[in-house]
Amino acid sequence: MNVAARYAALRAEIPESVTIVGVAKGQPVARVREAVSAGLGEIGENYVQEARAAFAALPPVRRHFIGHVQRNKARAIVELFDVVQSVDRLEAGLALAEAARRTGKLLPVLVQLNISPGERFGCRPEEAERLAERLRSEASLRVEGVMAIGPPSASRGEIEAAFEIAAKTFARIGGSTLSLGMSGDWREAVRAGSTMVRIGTMLFGERGQ
Numbered sequence: 001m002n003v004a005a006r007y008a009a010l011r012a013e014i015p016e017s018v019t020i021v022g023v024a025k026g027q028p029v030a031r032v033r034e035a036v037s038a039g040l041g042e043i044g045e046n047y048v049q050e051a052r053a054a055f056a057a058l059p060p061v062r063r064h065f066i067g068h069v070q071r072n073k074a075r076a077i078v079e080l081f082d083v084v085q086s087v088d089r090l091e092a093g094l095a096l097a098e099a100a101r102r103t104g105k106l107l108p109v110l111v112q113l114n115i116s117p118g119e120r121f122g123c124r125p126e127e128a129e130r131l132a133e134r135l136r137s138e139a140s141l142r143v144e145g146v147m148a149i150g151p152p153s154a155s156r157g158e159i160e161a162a163f164e165i166a167a168k169t170f171a172r173i174g175g176s177t178l179s180l181g182m183s184g185d186w187r188e189a190v191r192a193g194s195t196m197v198r199i200g201t202m203l204f205g206e207r208g209q
């Protein structure tokens with residue numbers, strides 16, 4: 001199957017109310033362009049350098065930063081992206097807030113939760129509400145909800161338990177967006193209430209080829 005056919009198949013299977021973000025990290029731009037031509041309107045990138053090159057070669061799409069936010073990259077992230085899904089600590093959020101203020105932007109952000117023992121980043125679910133509240137006092141940010149990465153190679157039961165924590169935390173924080181689910185676990189994510197799935201390999205194929 002080519003990328004356009006994979007996009008059509010995914011779009012047919014994933015409920016209409018759930019946004020598909022195509023995760024472009026490690027993918028040839030030609031594949032990403034093919035998906036955009038087929039109707040994909042949202043692209044996720046983990047790396048600033050790669051995003052700069054990829055976005056220059058794409059028609060306008062909504063651009064999501066889903067990588068680790070380093071404070072010294074805040075300015076570049078704010079200039080390149082429309083949404084930052086991966087705010088997992090106050091310093092990162094404040095650096096983005098300042099960069100957004102300076103560029104005159106109102107930046108939509110999600111609080112990234114850690115719901116998986118193997119995951120390096122993400123704030124603890126118990127601390128997420130406080131972080132969201134603090135970020136909501138920044139006039140240049142708009143906290144729209146929560147993002148989380150499910151536990152890799154876990155049992156279905158473990159994935160469901162982790163996603164339930166994400167959904168409950170999202171309910172407490174409020175907003176429009178629960179960004180949950182990737183190629184291997186989007187079905188569980190949609191069942192848990194995800195409003196946005198982030199799909200890389202299942203849409204574009206294996207990375208780095």
Ligand SMILES: *Cc1c(COP(=O)(O)O)cnc(C)c1O
Nearest residue numbers: 023066182183184198199200201
């Ligand atoms: C790589 C990545 C994805 C996509 O992963 P696939 O398994 O290829 O679908 C989604 N979200 C984040 C944060 C990622 O880093």
